[in-house]
């Protein structure tokens with residue numbers, strides 16, 4: 251019998267990006283029934299799905315083999331208490347189904363006896379009794395026959411214990427809670443723009459209302475919810491996790507940059523590392539209790555210690571899903587005081603850097619279209635942030651990254667890009683080198699024209715002004731609507 255699952259769960263079960271499955275729904279290859287997909291239809295579309303190939307068993311086996319891999323266990327499995335609660339609820343559901351089945355079975359058997367009695371009273375002369383009795387016996391035989399188990403049902407049951415599925419209202423966004431993550435951590439890892447402040451249970455900004463399902467506390471919190479709020483089902487998302495396999499929350503998410511407050515945080519330098527000649531990685535870390543809320547693709551002003559007015563604006567090169575670790579790619583430039591200090595050896599691990607922001611509107615739109623990212627030189631920084639955010643969202647049907655370097659050693663993160671390309675079927679990476687950014691943009695446009703301009707896609711373009719202007723002009727000339735192009739000048 252078909253089992254119905256959400257698109258999110260369906261994508262997890264067959265191991266494809268949610269966007270790829272949604273595209274097949276739009277193409278009419280698979281039908282939705284009230285937003286749900288039947289496991290029969292899924293198996294027809296992905297007949298090769300097998301439990302052994304899904305990675306689920308692998309994950310469980312891995313855990314058993316690496317008995318001392320505590321961190322791995324924490325990432326994959328919830329705490330013992332949460333696991334026990336989810337198992338308890340699943341067992342309750344199973345017991346309920348079993349009880350109903352036993353009652354139906356008893357009812358069918360007693361009806362059969364009654365029919366036999368009526369048939370006997372009629373002297374076995376009424377063919378209608380014979381026909382109904384035959385139908386009953388055949389039906390019972392079919393219902394009690396042993397059939398091969400539906401692999402997707404088994405996988406779905408396993409996933410329900412290992413991870414919980416959360417739906418956010420009114421947006422309809424969904425995410426999965428895995429391991430020891432709180433609702434806030436899991437939502438952020440999935441790329442949602444949830445409201446929060448401290449991340450440690452003291453500010454109350456992450457309040458959400460639980461409208462169905464159960465939660466469990468996963469961290470102590472100081473913020474006092476009123477009795478009224480508690481009665482209405484409010485909890486702190488940073489201090490709770492999902493205790494049931496399905497959960498619905500009510501909360502507002504940030505719509506765009508205007509919903510993100512400007513913050514000032516004193517961070518410390520975690521690492522400084524040369525990436526290429528003339529390009530350094532600056533890794534800043536916020537205090538555990540004061541993280542930075544930002545959107546992928548935004549910028550920060552970085553300033554040195556009080557009394558020192560060395561500061562400069564740089565795009566963040568990391569994903570908002572890790573709001574403690576902020577990465578920046580800094581180029582050697584004489585007009586950038588921070589870069590001068592960095593390349594001069596005046597900034598090292600443990601030093602303080604004050605960050606102020608975020609700023610900028612080069613952010614990811616919610617779109618069902620394939621995503622095309624085009625970067626030149628350090629334009630790769632905001633593009634990488636957007637790309638990592640898009641990977642967390644897992645909603646794009648496909649992604650392509652084009653990276654132009656105006657110096658031979660300019661693809662300083664090429665290994666990472668190739669790793670994405672190898673790991674993801676729906677991701678393509680192409681590298682270009684030309685010392686003239688505008689000519690390089692033209693070459694990139696030619697390559698895109700070969701296989702992308704015919705596809706309705708959303709384009710994100712970042713780099714020096716000459717590159718951005720040239721590529722955007724080519725995109726517009728090829729008929730890409732202006733509304734599907736976002737661009738950012740990164741000098």
Ligand code: FES
Nearest residue numbers: 447448449454488
């Ligand atoms: S983010 Fe501050 S209490 Fe949750």
